[in-house]
Amino acid sequence: MSARLISLFVGSALCGAFLLSNATVERGVPGPDNVFGVGELLLGSPPPPDSDNDGFDDAVEAHVGTDPLDACPDDPTDDAWPPDIVIDTVVDIFDALTFLPAFPSAEGGPHYSQRLDFSPDGVIDTFDAITFLNHFPSACTP
Ligand SMILES: [Ca+2]
Ligand SMILES: [Ca+2]
Numbered sequence: 448m449s450a451r452l453i454s455l456f457v458g459s460a461l462c463g464a465f466l467l468s469n470a471t472v473e474r475g476v477p478g479p480d481n482v483f484g485v486g487e488l489l490l491g492s493p494p495p496p497d498s499d500n501d502g503f504d505d506a507v508e509a510h511v512g513t514d515p516l517d518a519c520p521d522d523p524t525d526d527a528w529p530p531d532i533v534i535d536t537v538v539d540i541f542d543a544l545t546f547l548p549a550f551p552s553a554e555g556g557p558h559y560s561q562r563l564d565f566s567p568d569g570v571i572d573t574f575d576a577i578t579f580l581n582h583f584p585s586a587c588t589p
């Protein structure tokens with residue numbers, strides 16, 4: 448088998464694996480002879496919108512209460528970037544010290560804060576901590 452054939456085979460196998468894991472085949476409506484003539488291949492679902500491109504979906508920002516159209520605060524009252532809990536354009540030890548008392552906690556509990564529930568599910572757990580740590584330390588420019 449030539450290198451070109453091997454390359455073609457591997458490429459086809461990878462493409463097949465991708466299609467099996469991501470594709471949906473919509474066959475459409477069968478015709479009068481019960482044969483599907485036209486179909487549509489859908490490759491996965493599009494990512495949820497992140498209008499300000501700050502790494503947090505609009506839905507997440509709506510949940511935590513930050514501005515989904517602003518990636519970085521302009522002043523200390525402009526809550527725009529989810530991990531910047533103490534609003535000052537940097538994610539640093541002060542943000543971490545604000546996050547930690549809420550970890551772990553659940554909605555209804557004394558330490559829970561929806562502002563810190565970065566993976567919106569009513570609990571502040573490892574997933575929220577990982578999301579915060581993915582941005583610690585970092586900074587943004589208004
Ligand atoms: Ca966003
Ligand atoms: Ca901060």
Ligand SMILES: [Ca+2]
Pocket residue numbers: 564565566567568569570571572574575
């Ligand atoms: Ca959560």
